[in-house]
Amino acid sequence: MARGDDTVSEVDWRHYEPLDLTPILAGALDAFYEHGFHGTTVRDIARRVGLTVPALYYHHENKEGVFTALLELGTGDVAWRVRAAAAAGGERPQQQFVNVVEAIVLHTTQRLQLSALDLELRHLSARNRRRYAARRKEIEDLLLGIVQAGVRDGVFTATVPEETARAVLGMCQSIARWYRPDGPLSPADVARRYIDIALLTVGARPGAADRAASTAAQRQAR
Structure with a gap:
């Protein structure tokens, strides 16, 4: 819900x-x-x-109406989880990033059937595709803001944050193409692996988390 x-x-x-x-x-x-x-x-x-x-x-109304109802449920579920995950990261971009990637991966694996609907979007009418694209853009913008903050704070080295955020989001959503609940990897296993890949994608620096915490503390002290 x-x-x-x-x-x-x-x-x-x-x-x-x-x-x-x-x-x-x-x-x-x-x-x-x-x-x-x-x-x-x-x-x-x-x-x-x-x-x-x-x-x-x-x-x-029709088959697309049923499909759209399910799609709305899925996008609503992942949206609130991503917002909550970002909020739980406090003022630290790297922790926010890790949390958001984890939230997306967990949703994709725990709600696999809903996540797989994303692979069928070509069958939607233009109006319904626009509604879905708007919700997806909310998540993309949130992730982009985190990557940009990480670059400003020196914890990420991504040179093109916009493309990097889209790449990370697409990578996580593609899990629905291959993941199977009865396979060897649990949702937590997949999340750990994709967090590592995502951190490499944004160019997370060694020791970046400590520097991010220090930067946040300095901002609060001003």
Whole structure:
């Protein structure tokens, strides 16, 4: 469930509870993950939940409407977790960066079926694609701000922060293409590996965390 801005600092963004989905959305999520958007029919979704097609249309306008409802759920979930993770990093860009990367990777692996919907965006109408792009841009801008702050504080050496932030975000989201819950890596394992890769991508300097903490302390003292 997505959280409001007033609660993000009070929750554990690493904790995942089972999704609270309607039967229609639960059945559709399984179908889209197994067969993709194009390979899933409204009849298939209705069959999975014991409804007639007209009954399903009573709840959702069409197949894209079901897909969009799931996409909204997924983007809302990752958005509040990323904001909470960044807030938990205090004024330290490197810790904020580590937290945000961890939050994205954990969401991608813990909410794998929702994350995999990102691979099917080409089937959305232009209007719905714009809505999704706006939410994704919020996350990208937050990550970019952290990278830029790290460069200013001398803890990162990225020469093109905009491209670097997009590269890190794309790298993390691509996990949905290969990750399997029954594989050898746990979500925490994947997060640790991708944090290391992401830190190399932004050019984190040795000892950068200590310098970032010192810089933050100096700012507060002014």
